[in-house]
Amino acid sequence: MDRERSKRxxxxxxxxxxxxxxxxxxLVYRLTxxxxxxxxxxxxxxxxxxxxxPKKYEVTTGFVHTDMGTSNQSDILLYDSSNYAPLxxxxxxxxxxxxxxxxxxxxxxxVNKKKIEEDNKKIENLKALFKKDIEIQxxxxxxxxxxxxxYKSEGNILKNLSSLKDKNFxxxxxxxxxLYILNHDTxxxxxxxxxxxxxxxxxxxxxxxxxxxxxxFFYSYLIDYLNEITSExxxxxxxxxxxxxxxxxxxx
Numbered sequence: 001m002d003r004e005r006s007k008r009x010x011x012x013x014x015x016x017x018x019x020x021x022x023x024x025x026x027l028v029y030r031l032t033x034x035x036x037x038x039x040x041x042x043x044x045x046x047x048x049x050x051x052x053x054p055k056k057y058e059v060t061t062g063f064v065h066t067d068m069g070t071s072n073q074s075d076i077l078l079y080d081s082s083n084y085a086p087l088x089x090x091x092x093x094x095x096x097x098x099x100x101x102x103x104x105x106x107x108x109x110x111v112n113k114k115k116i117e118e119d120n121k122k123i124e125n126l127k128a129l130f131k132k133d134i135e136i137q138x139x140x141x142x143x144x145x146x147x148x149x150x151y152k153s154e155g156n157i158l159k160n161l162s163s164l165k166d167k168n169f170x171x172x173x174x175x176x177x178x179l180y181i182l183n184h185d186t187x188x189x190x191x192x193x194x195x196x197x198x199x200x201x202x203x204x205x206x207x208x209x210x211x212x213x214x215x216x217f218f219y220s221y222l223i224d225y226l227n228e229i230t231s232e233x234x235x236x237x238x239x240x241x242x243x244x245x246x247x248x249x250x251x252x
């Protein structure tokens with residue numbers, strides 16, 4: 001393999017992964033039952049993440065628990081399974097402790113203004129549990145990541161994201177070629193792809209699309225952000241958690 005081709009390998013491999021995901025999503029989109037569409041889209045992304053995330057991250061569906069309460073069900077949870085055990089592991093869902101959470105992903109086949117507002121509120125409820133627990137906050141290097149992943153879009157997504165009073169998604173990706181990253185300093189979403197700049201025929205015999213670049217950047221941002229999120233393991237002790245919980249058991 002020549003040096004230039006070796007440098008292109010990372011991009012070319014991600015391009016191939018996205019084409020596989022997109023072909024599966026296209027097939028799912030033809031299904032007639034909307035509920036099944038959403039579930040299948042979720043499983044497609046989960047399978048990719050299970051294959052291509054570092055093995056210390058477990059990919060699951062379920063709930064997040066703190067002393068302040070338990071979250072609503074999340075489509076996809078990424079948690080540190082090398083240092084933290086789930087509180088409950090069922091056939092379809094897990095309950096994990098907030099200390100282990102690294103990212104939450106909401107999946108949808110089509111994202112529009114209504115869906116953005118609904119899922120943003122859902123993430124707000126989860127983040128509220130994090131913010132209310134001082135012990136949890138102090139043990140984290142930064143908040144767990146919140147992502148919205150969609151197959152198709154409807155309307156002006158950037159405008160709808162910008163109109164949110166409380167912006168809870170860190171990354172918003174749509175497979176039709178849109179990627180928005182929240183700048184926490186300015187509280188604004190930025191479009192990370194410029195039309196006609198990262199797309200077109202290459203000198204190497206294939207075509208790169210804006211959609212392929214969007215996915216590759218999405219995956220790259222995800223990995224980088226995950227690597228930034230750590231929590232102090234010594235501040236989470238199973239014996240301590242059990243002892244705290246047992247205080248609230250009422251005996252006759």
